[in-house]
Amino acid sequence: MKRRVAALATLAAALLLAACGKKEAPPPPPPPKPAAEAAPEFNVLATSDLRDLEPLSEMIAKATGVKVKFRWGGTMESTEAVLTGEAKAAAAWFANAKYLLSSPQGQQRVKLQEKIMLSPIVVGVSESDARRHGWDKPGVKLTWKDFAAAAKAGKLTYALSNPATSNQGFMALMGVVAAAGGKTEALSAADVDRGAIADFLKGYKIPGDNSTYLSEQFIALQGTRANAFINYESWILSLNASGKLREKLVPLHPFEGVSTADYPFMLLDDSRRADYLKVVEYLKSDAAQTWLARQTLRRPIKPEVAARVEDVLPRQGLQVELPFSPDRALADGLIAAYLNEFRTPIASTFVLDTSGSMQGGGRRQQLVQAIHYIAGADASLTGRIAKLTNRERIWLQPFAEAPYGLVGFDVPASSSTAKGVAEQADSEAKQKVLADVRNFADALEMKGGTALYDAVYVSLQNMLKERAKNPRYQYSVVAFTDGENNKGRSLEQFKRDYAALPEDVRGIPVFWVLFGEANEGALKELAKLTGGQVFDARKRSLYSVFKDIRAYQ
């Protein structure tokens, strides 16, 4: 009996033991009076879908005196940071923290939490297609199963952020699992209907890792490559209001499968409790709630404010929520299966600068480390996303005076189970390929000039050729350089030659890594041209940048 009692009060006991040696001490608990003058910054680690809340920091400072400073991160990477205690922030603000808070470790990190606003995940379908398929009629009830069937039939082609790294992507998959399994509760890894997932993913045409990037892609490709955008209602409504779309999106709420982001604001650093409470009080004030609703189109957590903003956020009918399964084996198994079995496999060329300048300043070492990283065995939440996945094809294209020594590697497929999902250990064949990639990196020698544009150009040609032979892959190029282009094609020549490539080369984005003395302006221009993105590795480790890029591939 005693042991039971002790079990309940573990924390208490532990702290008591710790305090045993102490004698009289000054009286308790700290009076929450922060020094008003030299108030330290109140750092908030927020998921990147909250970027539109940046203006809040000024509003909070004005109302409360607390200097909130936001730092943005992906859902998985932020979750990992909080779990491991590496968040280096007073508070965290996620769209959804259920994955974090369903673990005892996460619960311990989070001292207080408060939901600030709401936004359900919806399937935003182009008006004309919604009408054509009769999806916009009142009373039509579409489940995630229906969306999976529509994707299979080619009626639904969508943009969605990476299910392995984002809440929206993950919850969409969970919705399909629940609807196809015919049950919404106590879902387990064994319940996963693999066919339904595969059907649903047939419509996944525009991948990416953050909503801003996805929006740019969707705006460019709406009607040609995709007719839908799966994201938070707030994001779909904002896009509609932006006037940038070819046609508006009809937000469809999956019947009995709605998953609402509730944006918990979470205290991590107990010593900042007083400031945290002030910030929360402000965020839940009528003024802040109204601002959030009108400016960001997220639904107020306070019903009375919601009633006042019905002109922009109409009252919803019955939206039956999908319970969140706290089963880790299901979540981890689903993510692993998505990456290694279900997703359109990645085929990409990494264009690697091996010019002389890479020799100095630990640059070579950083590059080798980054390649080791994606060909390694990091089991952390984000590591498993960065790692080469089963069925993946990767080419490494070194260049200096000119591109040379192209090598390709094929990661074998795993044996798939008939039912359910589970994390699997690497096969021997996969381990061998990973070792080959690492050995290749080890052997890289750094000397000569920088023929960046030639290397990217031949890589694009190579990818086009491979895609013609084997279209069932997701193609991309990662261009890494530490300096100005000084050999081969010039920027102007590259742009001209790029324009002469077949039109569909735009389906092969080029991700540019800014490192060393690379030309930022040129890379930004090229990212726009090639439908890619610039990743800045000047202030962060190269491997963490590679990790980010992996979520876009």
Next chain:
Amino acid sequence: MAMTTPKRLAITLALAAAFGGALYFALRGQKHEQIAQQEAAVTASTAELKGLIALDVEGYFKDPRVIKALAAKRLPANVLRIGSRDMASKVAPGQTPDFFFSSGVVAANQVVEAARRANLPATQMAPFHTPLVIASWEPVAKILVANGVAKPVSPKVYGVDMARLTQLMLAKKRWKDLKDSAAYDVSRSVLVSTTDLRRSNSGAMYLALTSHALTGDIVTDRATAQATALKLAELFKRQGYQENYVDGNFDDYVAIGIGKTPMAFIYENQLVRYALTKGGVGAEMVLLYPQPTIVNKVVFVAMNERAKALGTLLGSDPELQAIAVEYGFRIADAERFVAAVKPTGLAVEPRVTQVVDPPSFEIMAEMIDVVAKEMTQ
């Protein structure tokens, strides 16, 4: 109004206080001498009493009228809100606050237990109370009535037969399987949503209540506790993710609504407070009173004589009691509570008559342990 009802409630409350009270008296015996010495010194003081309090009473303590009243009585309080379940960990010789004000008996008992281990005196008092109720929606309540699980007590107030409801949930019935369920014909299972019982008092009280519903009595022995908790674990597990802070479940009820929480297990004071603050509630919001239910005491744990005086004051001063009602709590004066709530349009049961006690501290711990283990599997 029958005179017997408040009396019964009072007796129940007294009984419920007993297991904390017994501990206190045991402690008091040991510590009597020291306390007597301290008494003279502390009563003259006007220093702020430091308290760690639950979210439930934070608003109350920050109310300017309460601050003023306490200052006038030379018992000003400086409070900091923390989770009830974290309170016991703040008991440490020389560092313990003057008082704790926890959201319930379970957490308060943990504080007292920790105090006992640390050889510190601790006194429990319950100045306010509130019954545990199911916040629901008119269409859902009507379905329950049609299926013989609930019955209307007065307009917008329903009594729920907990034994029948528990059986229905354990039989894994879906809403659309029920008779006359057109208004809520969804394929979700009939389940009451709760906060995570590993972290919150109300979740634990739901376990206590369903254990009574299942066995027909208060569980008193370990074997029954284990067997019962094992059967009831699915009522928690099948909910999926549960909020693990006090207001999480209630927030979902008011903000997301019937689609997420057709039935939410809450403290009555949460919805009463909401109604009093907003001057009303949503048109379809109704309260279901479990029959029987558990009355939750907001437990004040005094760690010294001055704090004890504060606790006594909170429970006896008419003005302070009246303010407590504004925060949704029931006080000894039931009429006063009913009169205060009436203008909001929220219908409440004037007198909660069918009340049971939760099992003892040890038995509760045993049952929570079993369910917690099941939930992590």
